[in-house]
Structures are given as structure tokens and as C-alpha cells.
């Protein structure tokens with residue numbers, strides 16, 4: 285789906301000679317002696333949808349704020365649209381759209397008043413004001429609510445309005461911090477349709493999320509965990525290359541009980557509930573499958589033959605996190 | 621600084637004010653409340669009440685009573701009469717507020733050791749003033765009858781007695797007997813300071829608290845654009861308050877205005893900017909609405925009330941406090957207002973105070989703009 289974007293015709297590709305529109309080198313942010321972002325390096329190409337994936341508290345918002353020039357990094361460097369995030373923060377602000385994690389339009393202003401306000405802030409020329417406003421209202425599906433106070437809108441509408449206000453000035457890069465958190469699935473789907481439409485126009489989208497299904501929609505992903513970037517690549521690359529282990533899917537009754545027996549087998553890293561079955565992380569699937577079949581049969585489980593499957597992004601993420609935690613555990617004990 | 625952005629901020633800020641009835645009440649109703657409350661409470665100590673006297677007794681004793689009225693600072697003699705109709709007319713024409721009628725048998729009853737009566741007629745159209753004037757009259761009569769009682773006692777015992785207790789009238793809430801004329805201009809200074817500083821102290825802090833600031837600082841909007849834009853609506857509220865206060869002062873409290881109107885307006889605008897800048901700085905430094913409003917109270921309301929010379933004369937303050945008043949902007953504005961308002965003096969006299977306000981406002985505004993960061997901390 286992502287590959288079908290019609291980027292060649294986009295206006296944003298004609299100017300600027302760099303391929304990358306966001307670059308980070310060893311970016312660090314410390315709050316006191318707590319390191320929220322730990323030496324993150326990554327590049328985002330022009331026109332791509334870059335997904336920044338990680339659990340709550342991983343450091344996604346902190347990173348995105350540094351990229352938007354509203355939080356000073358403690359170390360490292362970075363550029364956005366060719367401007368340095370430390371020294372040229374104000375220039376960056378001319379070229380980006382930002383939608384913060386918390387809804388941050390004015391609840392006591394109407395839809396139109398919010399749009400008019402940001403039109404003024406972004407100095408949209410008089411002749412473009414009305415068409416841009418109508419475009420935002422149509423895009424967000426707010427035609428019937430244009431005179432409603434923003435406070436009365438539902439979550440999905442608010443988020444689309446916030447997106448609209450962030451792109452009024454047609455920025456080449458937009459940063460969206462968990463734009464779909466807390467909205468219903470239909471609104472989430474609609475929101476991602478909007479993101480695709482923007483990307484199709486050549487806009488670079490840097491989006492954070494903790495929804496695995498949304499991660500699949502991105503061109504490229506960065507996994508962030510406890511402030512560290514633990515994997516980077518396209519969803520395909522992550523699923524095929526970033527996992528040392530293999531995934532075996534076991535479908536059976538009483539999966540919780542089966543999980544305990546399976547985890548005791550040699551060559552099995554761990555097992556996790558997944559849908560109506562289990563995803564078993566094994567060192568080698570060819571050895572694990574007969575072992576699991578035999579063990580389940582002796583324990584009296586009625587189970588079809590386990591199968592090796594392509595890991596989902598969630599499998600990859602869980603596996604990476606476990607690896608990370610295993611590495612970190614002895615260290616943490618030492619620190620205490 | 622881009623006008624388009626300042627305009628956008630000002631417009632949005634106006635909408636906030638209009639939609640938030642609390643800020644409207646704070647901005648318009650509270651100043652009026654303060655003005656009326658203090659205007660009445662502080663100035664009701666009516667002195668020099670014009671007194672009409674009808675002395676039907678015309679004896680040394682009755683003349684003694686009259687002179688204890690006219691000799692006090694609370695009453696002045698408006699005239700003598702011998703007709704009720706004349707008393708009526710004097711009160712109607714406001715030449716007299718109180719009339720004292722001493723009946724023909726006054727001295728006789730007094731000599732006979734019986735209770736003597738005097739009649740006090742009071743203009744009740746202004747009931748507060750009437751109550752107070754009556755209080756004074758009672759106080760004077762009580763003093764007089766105390767003296768009489770002592771004399772009677774002295775006559776019977778043969779010994780000369782001094783009055784054991786003398787009552788000194790103690791006027792509460794306005795111990796220095798400030799006149800309404802001095803109070804009203806001082807009040808205007810306090811009101812403008814309090815409203816301007818309190819209202820603005822919330823505005824930047826509120827945006828940090830609700831999270832809307834995070835969106836704002838990700839845009840090209842600059843600090844000075846935001847600050848100036850935000851001050852515009854509060855400036856307008858301040859001007860409305862000023863005009864209302866001047867009208868109330870003139871037409872409700874009858875404070876004469878002797879000075880130059882454009883000069884008063886210019887000086888008020890200057891002071892308003894100082895107060896707004898102070899509120900803005902507090903809001904920027906405070907970051908939370910609670911901290912900012914508390915701080916604004918302490919930093920603006922209290923000094924404007926206590927140290928501006930509005931209620932307590934600066935000359936009577938301890939040395940250190942007196943030095944401290946020099947950095948209170950309200951002090952200068954109170955001086956300016958009283959000067960223009962009551963004495964009709966101009967810039968040639970008040971330029972020092974005006975210069976201080978210009979410098980103070982400039983410094984505070986610059987510091988506010990400099991302290992405002994488009995960063996999360």
C-alpha cells in the first residue's frame with residue numbers, strides 16, 4: 285500500500301538536495317540523572333512515513349519534541365529540513381507541522397476560530413486563507429461543526445482538526461505524536477487514510493505510536509525502548525532480519541496450561557498468548573515443532589501440528605525487548 | 621514582529637475573555653465593587669456637617685450646647701433660624717444636613733435637675749451619612765450631659781470634680797480621616813494595578829497548564845508577538861475600568877476634577893502598561909496559574925494598597941519601608957493621579973514620576989520577553 289504512493293510528482297521533491305529530511309546523531313536527553321533518550325541515531329527520508337514505535341515512557345515524545353525545536357537536547361545533534369535542532373530551532377518551526385500527544389487546540393474556541401488563529405500565526409496570505417480553511421474543514425469532515433465549540437467535538441474530530449491546524453501552512457514535514465491514541469478504531473482508520481493522502485503529496489510524516497497494527501502502515505520503523513533505539517528498518521526487514529529466533533504457532537485448548545509445559549522444553553525461549561493460541565519463540569523451528577507435538581500429545585492436549593510462521597511486528601518487538609532486558613538485568617543488579 | 625500574528629493572538633485572547641465569565645467579572649465587576657466599597661466605607665466619616673440651629677431656649681446653657689456642636693470638627697454652623705420651614709428649606713437645598721432644635725424649657729429642666737431634651741433633625745436622603753451624623757450628634761450630647769452630671773455632683777458635694785472619663789471618637793477603617801477626594805484617585809491606581817496584573821498573570825500560565833503552549837511554541841510565533849498580542853485585550857479592559865472609575869468618581873462621589881484630561885489618560889495608559897507587563901512577567905516566571913495568581917497578589921495588590929501612599933501616608937512609614945516604596949509603581953501613579961486630579965498640576969511637576977513609570981515598564985516588559993522561552997523545561 286505504501287509503495288503505491290505517487291511521490292514523483294510531489295512539489296516537495298523538486299527542491300533540496302539532501303535525501304534525508306530528518307537526521308539524528310547520538311541524540312541524548314537527560315532529565316536530572318534520568319536518561320530519557322539515549323544516543324539515538326536515525327535518518328528519515330523525504331516523503332516517507334516513519335513510524336516511531338515504543339511502549340509508554342520509552343522516550344518517543346521526548347525525541348519528537350527535540351526534533352520540533354521545543355526541547356533542548358542534552359547531547360548529540362540533529363537536523364530537520366536542513367536546519368540544526370539546537371542552533372536553528374526557530375527556522376525549523378517555519379517548515380514543520382506538529383501535533384502534540386495531548387490535544388492542544390483551544391477548547392473554548394470554535395472549529396473555525398481555531399483554524400483562523402493558526403492561519404494568522406502561520407501568516408497564510410489573505411487570498412489563501414479561505415481555501416485552506418475549507419480544505420481543512422473538508423478533510424476533517426467538520427462541515428457541520430464549523431461553528432461548534434471545539435470542546436464539544438468527539439476525539440476523532442478533535443484529532444483531525446488538530447492535524448488540519450498543523451498543516452495549514454503546507455509544511456514539508458509533519459510530526460505526529462500518538463495522533464490516534466484514545467480514539468475509536470474507525471476514526472483511527474480514517475486518520476491513517478489522511479496520513480497516506482499527505483504522504484502521497486510528498487509530505488514526510490514522522491509519527492509515533494504504540495499500536496502494533498499502525499506500525500505495519502509505515503514505510504520504515506524505529507523501535508525505541510527505555511530511551512534506546514533497538515531496531516530500525518522497514519516492517520519486512522524487521523520481521524525477517526531482526527529476529528535471531530523463529531516463531532512457532534501452536535493452536536490448542538487451554539493455551540495457558542500448554543504454555544507452561546512448552547516453556548520447559550529445551551531450545552524454547554518463551555511462549556506468549558496470541559489470539560486463541562500461542563506464539564512460541566524457539567531457537568530452531570525444525571527442532572521445536574516435533575518436540576512440542578510430542579510433549580503436548582503426552583500431556584493429553586488435542587492439538588493440530590504446530591507451524592512455523594512469519595513473526596508479527598509484535599513478536600519482533602517483544603523478542604527485542606526481552607533480549608534487551610536480559611542484557612540489562614545483570615547490569616541493573618550491579619548498579620544497586 | 622509581525623502584525624498579522626499579533627492580531628491573531630489578540631483576537632483569540634479576546635475570545636477567551638468573552639467566553640470566560642470569571643475573567644469578565646474579575647475585569648469589570650470587581651473594580652466597580654472595590655470602588656463603591658472603599659469609596660463609601662472609607663469616606664463616610666463625614667466631617668464639617670453643616671448644622672442649622674434653632675435655639676428656642678436662648679440661655680447660657682443652650683448656647684453651651686450649641687458651641688459644643690460647632691466647636692467640634694464634625695459640625696459647622698450653617699445658620700440660626702426660628703422656623704421649622706426654614707430648616708426644611710435648608711435641608712432641601714443641602715445647605716444643612718442636621719438641624720438642632722433646643723426647646724424653650726431646656727435650661728429650666730436642667731436647673732431643676734430633670735432630664736432635658738434637644739431635638740436633632742437629620743437629612744435621611746443619604747442614609748449612611750445620616751446615621752453617621754446622628755452618631756456624632758449623640759456623641760457630643762453624651763459628652764455634654766456627662767459634664768452636666770459632674771457639675772451637679774460637684775454642687776452637691778462641694779468639691780470640684782474633673783470628668784473621670786473622656787470619650788475620644790475613634791473612627792474605624794479610616795483612622796487618618798482621608799477625604800473622599802484623596803481616596804478615589806488612589807483607588808483608581810489600586811484597581812488598575814490589581815486588575816491588570818491579576819488578569820494577565822493567568823494568561824501565559826494557563827496555556828502551559830492546559831498544554832496549548834506546546835502547540836504554540838512549535839510555530840514561528842515569537843515571544844514578543846505572543847506577549848503583545850496577549851496584552852491587547854487586557855489593555856482594553858483596563859481602559860474601560862479607568863473610564864468607569866473616572867465617571868463614578870466624578871458623578872457618584874462628586875470628586876472634583878481639576879486637571880488635564882489627555883494628560884490623565886496618557887499617564888493612566890503608561891501605568892496600565894506597567895501593570896500589564898508586571899502581570900505578564902509573573903505569568904511567564906510562575907508557569908502555573910496558582911503560583912502566578914498568588915504571586916501577583918503579593919507582588920501587586922499588597923504593595924499597591926499598603927505602600928503606595930493610598931491609605932497610609934508614606935511620610936509616616938518606618939525608614940526602610942519608605943525606601944522600599946520607591947520601587948512600587950503604584951506609589952508614583954497615586955502621586956500623579958492626585959496631582960492631576962486634585963491639584964491640576966502638569967508634567968512640569970510630575971515628570972519624575974512619569975519617567976520612573978516609563979523606565980520601570982520598559983524594563984519589566986523587556987525582562988518578560990527575554991524570560992519567555994519557546995522551550996519545554
Ligand SMILES: Nc1ncnc2c1ncn2[C@@H]1O[C@H](COP(=O)(O)OP(=O)(O)O)[C@@H](O)[C@H]1O
Nearest residue numbers: 315320338339340341342343344345346347997
Ligand atoms: N520534562 C520532563 N521532566 C522529567 N522527566 C520527563 C520529562 N518529560 C519526559 N520525562 C520522562 O522521560 C521518559 C520518556 O517520556 P516520553 O518521551 O514522554 O515517553 P513516551 O512518549 O515514549 O511515552 C518518561 O519516563 C518520562 O517520565
Ligand SMILES: [Mg+2]
Nearest residue numbers: 344345385462
Ligand atoms: Mg508520548
